[in-house]
Amino acid sequence: MPELPEVEVTLRGIAARVTGSVISGVAVREPRLRWRVPASLPKRLAGRAVRGVRRRGKYLLLDCGAGHLILHLGMSGSLRLLPIDSPPQKHDHFDLLLGDTLLRLRDPRRFGAVLWARGSVEAHPLLRHLGLEPLSRALDGGRLHALTRGRRAAIKQFLMDGRCIVGVGNIYANESLFRAAIDPRTPARRLSLERCSRLAASIKQTLRAAIRAGGSTLRDFVGSDGNPGDFQQRYRVYDRAGRPCPRCGATIRRILQGQRSTFFCPGCQR
DNA sequence: CTGGTCACCTGGAAGC
DNA sequence: TGCTTCCAGGTGACCA
Numbered sequence: 001m002p003e004l005p006e007v008e009v010t011l012r013g014i015a016a017r018v019t020g021s022v023i024s025g026v027a028v029r030e031p032r033l034r035w036r037v038p039a040s041l042p043k044r045l046a047g048r049a050v051r052g053v054r055r056r057g058k059y060l061l062l063d064c065g066a067g068h069l070i071l072h073l074g075m076s077g078s079l080r081l082l083p084i085d086s087p088p089q090k091h092d093h094f095d096l097l098l099g100d101t102l103l104r105l106r107d108p109r110r111f112g113a114v115l116w117a118r119g120s121v122e123a124h125p126l127l128r129h130l131g132l133e134p135l136s137r138a139l140d141g142g143r144l145h146a147l148t149r150g151r152r153a154a155i156k157q158f159l160m161d162g163r164c165i166v167g168v169g170n171i172y173a174n175e176s177l178f179r180a181a182i183d184p185r186t187p188a189r190r191l192s193l194e195r196c197s198r199l200a201a202s203i204k205q206t207l208r209a210a211i212r213a214g215g216s217t218l219r220d221f222v223g224s225d226g227n228p229g230d231f232q233q234r235y236r237v238y239d240r241a242g243r244p245c246p247r248c249g250a251t252i253r254r255i256l257q258g259q260r261s262t263f264f265c266p267g268c269q270r
Numbered sequence: 271c272t273g274g275t276c277a278c279c280t281g282g283a284a285g286c
Numbered sequence: 287t288g289c290t291t292c293c294a295g296g297t298g299a300c301c302a
Binding site for chain 3: 002003006034058072073074075076109111112126160162169170171172238261
């Protein structure tokens with residue numbers, strides 16, 4: 001579930017409730033996530049007010065004054081706001097208690113993270129080398145063109161490299177390249193400025209559309225048992241191998257790039 | 271520096 | 287029904 005749009009929808013879902021709240025407690029039921037949840041976390045967080053929440057790439061950052069709580073949803077994580085007495089279920093590894101509410105992390109595969117950063121979060125080792133925010137002005141055709149110069153890697157893999165652009169995972173890399181009508185195997189450095197402009201615009205469109213789709217299910221997931229992954233999104237190429245391209249009718253193909261599935265239309269992506 | 275491969279972990283779906 | 291195999295939305299670590 002979590003690529004940038006899902007994380008953004010999660011952020012919007014929790015921001016109002018979390019901001020300004022005092023952390024009344026912390027529950028760590030399973031510290032073995034991608035990295036071990038610091039044992040010192042409850043002590044660091046207890047009694048602190050959350051000043052604000054923001055997103056950097058796929059990381060959620062809770063500003064706690066003396067430091068930041070860093071949350072990452074990995075491949076299978078989700079966050080929910082629940083009544084304080086909600087019994088934890090399997091894979092509910094972490095709770096942040098906020099008065100009568102709790103913010104609960106569920107993550108079956110445990111690729112997610114709950115970490116503490118003191119001082120500047122931007123300087124944290126996990127965030128320091130992150131690339132451009134795709135929805136910001138910083139990403140445009142010229143910037144993308146400049147970034148791709150000299151890069152022999154396929155454009156699909158370039159898009160998924162967080163040191164270049166953050167938040168574009170497998171689904172939206174596929175979907176953005178389809179919208180831009182670019183073959184995912186094209187070496188990044190071969191893209192013209194014009195095609196880079198088209199791609200930059202496609203990435204923004206694709207992500208914004210997904211955020212809008214997620215926004216419509218927001219109420220459910222912020223409630224008790226919705227899931228931010230349940231978007232009523234319909235993908236144009238992702239997971240549609242063997243089915244007809246919605247634009248030209250050619251059969252959508254699945255190939256592997258760097259051990260990840262790539263889906264594209266051989267008819268209109270050149 | 272770049273690019274390629276592996277690893278971490280669990281669960282769901284498909285195949286036999 | 288039950289067992290096996292494959293696949294999954296991320297990304298750091300390690301190697302050449």
